[in-house]
Amino acid sequence: xxxxxxxxxxxxxxxxxxxxxxxxxxxxxxxxxxxxxxxxxxxxxxxxxxxxxxxxxxxxxxxxxxxxxxxxxxxxxxxxxxxxxxxxxxxxxxxxxxxxxxxxxxxxxxxxxxxxxxxxxxxxxxxxxxxxxxxxxxxxxxxxxxxxxxxxxxxxxxxxxxxxxxxxxxxxxxxxxxxxxxxxxxxxxxxxxxxxxxxxxxxxxxxxxxxxxxxxxxxxxxxxxxxxxxxxxxxxxxxxxxxxxxxxxxxxxxxxxxxxxxxxxxxxxxxxxxxxxxxxxxxxxxxxxxxxxxxxxxxxxxxxxxxxxxxxxxxxxxxxxxxxxxxxxxxxxxxxxxxxxxxxxxxxxxxxxxxxxxxxxxxxxxxxxxxxxxxxxxxxxxxxxxxxxxxxxxxxxxxxxxxxxxxxxxxxxxx
Amino acid sequence: xxxxxxxxxxxxxxxxxxxxxxxxxxxxxxxxxxxxxxxxxxxxxxxxxxxxxxxxxxxxxxxxxxxxxxxxxxxxxxxxxxxxxxxxxxxxxxxxxxxxxxxxxxxxxxxxxxxxxxxxxxxxxxxxxxxxxxxxxxxxxxxxxxxxxxxxxxxxxxxxxxxxxxxxxxxxxxxxxxxxxxxxxxxxxxxxxxxxxxxxxxxxxxxxxxxxxxxxxxxxxxxxxxxxxxxxxxxxxxxxxxxxxxxxxxxxxxxxxxxxxxxxxxxxxxxxxxxxxxxxxxxxxxxxxxxxxxxxxxxxxxxxxxxxxxxxxxxxxxxxxxxxxxxxxxxxxxxxxxxxxxxxxxxxxxxxxxxxxxxxxxxxxxxxxxxxxxxxxxxxxxxxxxxxxxxxxxxxxxxxxxxxxxxxxxxxxxx
Numbered sequence: 001x002x003x004x005x006x007x008x009x010x011x012x013x014x015x016x017x018x019x020x021x022x023x024x025x026x027x028x029x030x031x032x033x034x035x036x037x038x039x040x041x042x043x044x045x046x047x048x049x050x051x052x053x054x055x056x057x058x059x060x061x062x063x064x065x066x067x068x069x070x071x072x073x074x075x076x077x078x079x080x081x082x083x084x085x086x087x088x089x090x091x092x093x094x095x096x097x098x099x100x101x102x103x104x105x106x107x108x109x110x111x112x113x114x115x116x117x118x119x120x121x122x123x124x125x126x127x128x129x130x131x132x133x134x135x136x137x138x139x140x141x142x143x144x145x146x147x148x149x150x151x152x153x154x155x156x157x158x159x160x161x162x163x164x165x166x167x168x169x170x171x172x173x174x175x176x177x178x179x180x181x182x183x184x185x186x187x188x189x190x191x192x193x194x195x196x197x198x199x200x201x202x203x204x205x206x207x208x209x210x211x212x213x214x215x216x217x218x219x220x221x222x223x224x225x226x227x228x229x230x231x232x233x234x235x236x237x238x239x240x241x242x243x244x245x246x247x248x249x250x251x252x253x254x255x256x257x258x259x260x261x262x263x264x265x266x267x268x269x270x271x272x273x274x275x276x277x278x279x280x281x282x283x284x285x286x287x288x289x290x291x292x293x294x295x296x297x298x299x300x301x302x303x304x305x306x307x308x309x310x311x312x313x314x315x316x317x318x319x320x321x322x323x324x325x326x327x328x329x330x331x332x333x334x335x336x337x338x339x340x341x342x343x344x345x346x347x348x349x350x351x352x353x354x355x356x357x358x359x360x361x362x363x364x365x366x367x368x369x370x371x372x373x374x375x376x377x378x379x380x381x382x383x384x385x386x387x388x389x390x391x392x393x394x395x396x397x398x399x400x401x402x403x404x405x406x407x408x409x410x411x412x413x414x415x
Numbered sequence: 416x417x418x419x420x421x422x423x424x425x426x427x428x429x430x431x432x433x434x435x436x437x438x439x440x441x442x443x444x445x446x447x448x449x450x451x452x453x454x455x456x457x458x459x460x461x462x463x464x465x466x467x468x469x470x471x472x473x474x475x476x477x478x479x480x481x482x483x484x485x486x487x488x489x490x491x492x493x494x495x496x497x498x499x500x501x502x503x504x505x506x507x508x509x510x511x512x513x514x515x516x517x518x519x520x521x522x523x524x525x526x527x528x529x530x531x532x533x534x535x536x537x538x539x540x541x542x543x544x545x546x547x548x549x550x551x552x553x554x555x556x557x558x559x560x561x562x563x564x565x566x567x568x569x570x571x572x573x574x575x576x577x578x579x580x581x582x583x584x585x586x587x588x589x590x591x592x593x594x595x596x597x598x599x600x601x602x603x604x605x606x607x608x609x610x611x612x613x614x615x616x617x618x619x620x621x622x623x624x625x626x627x628x629x630x631x632x633x634x635x636x637x638x639x640x641x642x643x644x645x646x647x648x649x650x651x652x653x654x655x656x657x658x659x660x661x662x663x664x665x666x667x668x669x670x671x672x673x674x675x676x677x678x679x680x681x682x683x684x685x686x687x688x689x690x691x692x693x694x695x696x697x698x699x700x701x702x703x704x705x706x707x708x709x710x711x712x713x714x715x716x717x718x719x720x721x722x723x724x725x726x727x728x729x730x731x732x733x734x735x736x737x738x739x740x741x742x743x744x745x746x747x748x749x750x751x752x753x754x755x756x757x758x759x760x761x762x763x764x765x766x767x768x769x770x771x772x773x774x775x776x777x778x779x780x781x782x783x784x785x786x787x788x789x790x791x792x793x794x795x796x797x798x799x800x801x802x803x804x805x806x807x808x809x810x811x812x813x814x815x816x817x818x819x820x821x822x823x824x825x826x827x828x829x830x
Contacts, residue, residue: 035428039456041453
């Protein structure tokens with residue numbers, strides 16, 4: 001059993017608005033184990049809406065349409081349902097009375113344009129809207145059902161919860177599904193994919209999705225069945241992924257790299273400082289995105305000018321002269337300087353060429369050094385070469401630095 | 416001439432991700448006077464993707480497909496194009512060489528799975544991807560064209576701009592429309608709306624759109640006709656908006672608050688430093704988002720712990736004891752400390768309660784002080800009370816601080 005969603009409204013086809021109703025609907029349908037296989041947005045045009053409903057019901061027995069039920073001339077979902085089903089429509093006196101009553105209770109006469117909201121296509125069932133004037137439409141087809149709901153999120157949600165969802169569950173009851181997301185930082189998508197190939201092969205009857213954004217790869221797992229059964233399956237799969245990516249899965253679901261790093265620092269009773277050049281404050285900003293980060297984050301220096309690196313972080317002028325600002329030695333001294341200055345247990349540093357200018361043949365754009373100074377341990381540095389533009393280089397570098405700290409705290413930073 | 420968009424990716428059908436690429440594409444196509452009449456999202460299933468491409472090209476002569484061109488097993492847009500066009504595909508040795516070269520330049524051997532990105536469907540033309548390993552696909556059909564681009568926004572945008580858009584404009588030229596975006600920082604949407612009411616009334620035959628995000632309001636203007644004629648109309652409207660919002664429109668179109676502030680600092684030959692508590696590095700990060708910011712940005716301190724405020728910024732312990740970390744006095748001393756420490760002409764500071772914890776009856780969550788120290792002028796401070804959650808409070812504060820500096824440099828900071 002699958003579902004398809006159609007969102008109606010010309011505003012959803014422009015440069016500024018997205019159909020966010022479908023996110024909520026996808027979450028609800030997923031609760032019933034029903035995947036959304038297709039979404040479409042269409043403008044205020046009865047023929048086009050009818051064509052989308054037709055196409056959607058060809059793909060899935062459950063079709064949810066949102067929007068186009070208002071009173072204005074460009075609200076055309078009712079007309080589209082008429083066209084799709086090939087049946088005439090007529091004013092339903094009961095609904096008309098109800099809409100009139102809504103206005104009357106607010107001391108207003110019903111505007112004439114609202115009359116069309118009482119139009120009911122023959123063979124369909126109106127869905128009562130407790131929050132607004134637009135009734136929904138329930139239509140049975142040979143293949144399944146079509147439910148049309150208003151586009152206003154609060155009205156749509158309440159009507160779906162109360163009138164549509166129970167009916168869907170009753171008719172199309174599917175086994176529930178559990179989901180888990182495993183997260184990996186500072187590793188490329190292809191590198192992850194290559195390592196998890198054998199896990200995919202082992203669990204070939206199961207669907208995994210791999211999703212990449214800058215500095216992060218996510219593995220999406222899904223399992224059907226009762227929650228405890230599904231959890232056991234997901235646990236077994238997780239174990240295999242962890243074996244394929246030893247020490248590299250930093251967290252799950254709502255974890256972020258900075259929340260995991262922060263929780264670990266708190267557990268250890270340890271503190272952190274930062275010394276940033278090319279990332280320009282991004283590492284500190286990500287750490288402090290986490291509520292309560294003042295428990296472990298002491299502070300940082302954004303050392304953009306070279307004399308700030310020497311003055312505020314104690315990088316030796318000879319180091320800068322001999323190796324340059326983008327060098328292993330400078331990265332090490334920045335981290336050590338920040339650790340000393342802020343009296344922290346750990347300090348992260350980053351220095352690199354974020355571009356687009358500033359590259360040289362020896363140190364092209366994208367050359368980055370990060371370092372981690374830790375109390376009672378030797379300072380370690382790593383060279384990175386993230387691809388992409390300035391923003392990508394900066395974001396990747398911040399993730400790599402946080403991941404270096406995380407792995408060090410986990411005793412796993414060996415590569 | 417119309418366009419349709421197909422976004423590929425099972426993750427776009429779940430409860431957490433939307434196809435945001437289509438917003439940017441709709442904006443670009445609109446520049447060429449081409450409306451998007453339909454959007455669809457489809458999962459990682461070659462047959463379903465092929466069906467969507469077929470449906471889309473029935474509705475519009477221009478079809479843009481995003482996503483599904485990566486190297487992994489669930490990247491199936493290439494296969495779908497083969498199915499849609501009914502033609503075989505083969506590895507293109509030139510493209511394979513290029514992909515190998517991309518990896519080689521980073522000192523990595525190409526993973527075997529990337530080989531499939533060199534598959535080219537007979538009768539289609541590959542589109543070079545200067546930023547990633549996934550080439551795009553250009554396909555001519557009887558009805559028009561189908562362009563497939565990667566889902567990664569930076570790659571998609573660059574390839575559309577350079578390879579797809581010029582060709583679309585050449586073939587499907589529509590009457591031009593000119594657009595202009597006017598930007599206002601650190602002012603609420605309703606406050607802007609109230610002040611521009613008379614401008615809306617004066618130009619009632621024209622459509623304006625007001626768009627708000629955290630810390631920024633945008634006014635979108637559009638004019639039809641030849642570029643010079645449209646520009647004159649937009650200039651006249653801009654003048655009226657500037658009169659309604661004196662000194663508050665910080666820039667246009669691609670300007671960002673940080674790029675405008677940076678350009679002004681460069682013009683003045685002035686330098687900047689930052690001292691951040693609640694924003695945790697966000698102000699420095701935004702300033703250094705701008706390429707070339709090392710010309711005017713000297714550095715900053717993220718002073719999260721109180722003893723960092725005293726130690727690294729020279730805030731007096733008595734000030735902290737008497738007024739607290741979130742106070743006008745502390746904000747002033749932080750800004751002055753950063754200016755002195757970094758030898759900068761200007762220094763911005765921010766200290767506040769970003770929440771969710773840490774609020775008190777006297778200083779509830781959202782209480783923020785920002786200050787600006789400037790060479791040869793009195794330090795000025797301002798109290799803010801941004802609404803919203805932690806992320807919103809931090810983002811609003813960073814915008815307000817940058818706007819305070821911008822207005823000061825423009826000689827306009829009087830409110």
